Amino acid sequence: MKLGVALTVRHTTIAIPKHRSDLFDSVSGSYLSTQCARYDRGRLIDPVRGMVWCFVEANTGEDRAIDLCRQLRDHPRGDLFFITAVLDGVGVSPSELAARAGADECIPGPLTPQALSARIERRGVKRVEAGGGDILEIGDYTVDLATQRMFWTGKLLALRPSEFKLFTALLRSRNRLMSLEEIIAISGTAPGTIKKRTVHVWMGRLRRILNEQGIGEHIRSVRSMGYVFDYPDHGSLLGHEPETIGNRPLVRSGVEKQVLA
Secondary structure, rough: OOOOOOOOOOOEEEEEEEHHHHHHHHHOOOOEEEEEEEOOOOOOOOOOOOOEEEEEEHHHHHHHHHHHHEEEEHOOOOOHEEEEEEEEOOOOOOHHHHHHOOOOOOEOOOHHHHHHHHHHHHOOEEEOOOOOOEEEEEEEEEEOOOOEEEEEEEEEEEOOHHHHHHHHHHHHHHOOOEEEEHHHHHHHOOOOOOOOOHHHHHHHHEEEEEEOOOOOOOOOEEOEEEEEEEOOOOOOOOOOOEEEOOOOOOOOOOOOOOOOO
């Protein structure tokens, strides 16, 4: 893999350790053109899209961190992954660990939700802001992020706050599989308090709302895995206007591949 080369992409997947649900919750649904995925023992367990930016914590032990980096790099698309090793309590220099592990960069730890957000924003990934009357337009849907109201072809959809949050996440992640775990995390409920069958109840309610409005069946279940909101990419397939926030084009931000000194 060649380092120091800029790579611009339309979408970024942030990959974090499975056990760090606090990091998952802080990122998922918080940034434009991003999604959050988890990995366990160096294996991705959620679907990924676009650029994949992996965070590996070295506080699990130097050798373990090196193994995790190498296992992530062994993914079929691993040569294109951007791997950040987080040094915390490890007695090895950043350059040495990066060289041995094949990481693209090393940063100081610990990796808190605040530190993760700061790192993501430093790379130019834009946060979703729900203030100032910002409007998100996706195809025939208009989402008022400030007042938490959603419209379809100008018709107001009667959504509860939790339904609004989930439906907005489905729209942003349209045409890709959202795992049951990801949907639970997006709901904002505490880890371990919601069973997977509850997700099916949520999706059933959203389906009924769509059918009542004559929108049709767009929420597709994938057995034992999750849900997909099937919706055309209006910006590229149907000749509609691209996604915008208000009158401003929605910028698709990616991660630049570069080695930090």
